[in-house]
Amino acid sequence: MLGFLIQRLLQAVVVMMVISALVFIGVFAVGNPIDVLISPDVTQQIRLDTIAAYGFDKPLWEQYLAFLERLVHGNFGRSFVFNMPVLQLILSRLPATLELTIAAVAGATLIGIPLGMYAGYRPDSPITKAIMGITILGFSVPTFWIGLVLIMTFAVWLGWLPAGGRGDTVMVLGIEWSFLTLNGLSHLFLPALNLSLFKLAMMIRLARAGTREVMLTDTIKFARASGQSDGTILRRHVLRQISIPIVTVFGLEFGSTLAFAVVTETIFSWPGLGKLIIDSIQSLDRPVMVAYLMLIAFLFIIINFLVDIAYAALDPRLRARRS
């Protein structure tokens, strides 16, 4: 196990190095931020001074090394636009996106698995037809459109839920959270629902396919032959066996939602990371883009690691192979 941990840690360092280089070069290619930083009517001298101050006149590799050096000291630089440390800026936006992502992905998983298992267990029932209808909707209707429909219906016509913003928040561990207040929850509900529909459809499909496959195996036939009820079989035999692909997709969805909840955050004016990154791309706020992309890469590494641990917990054969 220790060997496994060390190996993963080394891998993570290498991956982060590669990502930092790619990101730095990529962002460099997007455009020169100098025109954003200063107004067009300043003197040529000020312009050159500013370029020198930011080091934009140096060759790319020198800028990269300088960046790495600052990175080692935990300094991601300052945002050009917000004029505050980038790390602080990103961390102030992360909780909003984090709680939205958790609500959406966990909700989709907890609801999608039972529905999908039912659909796999009773492929011909009318309820299954209805469930599969939901998945077609979730897959084919674009997120922004569903978001607008949700706002129209629940916020404008019915007036039950707010149309945007985070609502009241509470400080816990020095971080603002919406889900801990009733008002915050009511703000969280619609964007989370909007984000989760596609994931719900995917979880249903996954659970259904897995259940159908596992139900046909000799393992299940043998469990039935020993008199175990269908409920026991689904809960104790099938769920465990279909969980590996579900955990995989859960991890991937979690990471990508964290990184790219942009559409939903924009529609619901949710002050999260997605909005920040779109703004920073528009204003060529290089340090924010770089730090953001590196943070996302880092989160993916962590998620992959947790998914691997979950695999080992779920499947004894993998555990055996690894040790």
Place this chain on the structure above:
Amino acid sequence: MTARLLEVRHLATHFFTRAGVVKAVDDVSFDLEVGEVIGLVGESGSGKSMTGYSLLGLIDPPGRIVQGSIKLKGQELVGLPQEALRKLRGRRIAMVFQDPMTTLNPVLTIADQIHLAINAHERVSTATARQRAVDVLTRVGLPDADRRLDAYPHEFSGGMRQRVAIAIALLHRPDVIIADEPTTALDVSIQAQILAEMKSLVRDLGMALIWISHDLAVVSAMASRILVMYGGRIVESGPTASVLRDPRHHYTRGLLNSLPSRAAPGQPLTQISGLPPSLGALPPGCAFHPRCPRADAICLTAPETTGHERRDWRCHHPLTAVSA
């Protein structure tokens, strides 16, 4: 006399597929007495497993039992509600499958799997379940049962896994165990061990056993009576010695001729020519006629079962008995 343990009459299980009706089990009748071992023998696809599943009420759509009766100690099982059938499975009738590599759940420990099988019929504590698991695993010849209880199936050899499966089948001391080729997937030496153990287990526990196999040699070593199945039907049945000595159906003789122990030394084995029929498109009349050396026009009509209750066959031109 009390009711027979098991009385199967005119059982028919058909699958209604898009390509047509598959008559997997057709007009099957047999009896099983308390403590008796019978063998069900036939080529692959002849409907042996489906006969076993029918007894357990484990036929899934598009299949169903279309007619016939299965009486367990006088109680009719055909048409029982699902929950009543579930309560019978594992408790009164149990089944062991062919491939031990696939029957146990790979992600649950042996202890958990046995606990689940016990819980299907009675609520017991984890400690009690463990004790029962150790007892039954020891009974089927698994060494250090209590130490290996928390192992997973992949840590066991095929023979060990099959012993665990047999132990699960024995848990509730069922009246009948259906063993569906439980040794076919195992090494020959393990096969022989498990055969011998099963035989003494059913004798000691007084259980009846239906031993399914495509291997007539295995069946004749186990069973006191033999049912020969072909194309979803029982084409011949009788006491083992009598069937081996005096086969009346041409298919049974074909099976006997292909046994290595029967061939004269140095002679090639005689296989039955042709292929077993598909149960979805059985030849009319005697399903064996395309492969039968004695077939004639009358074989295009279905032969009735003839003989007497404990020794019968379905053939228009039965072989004559060598010894009477």
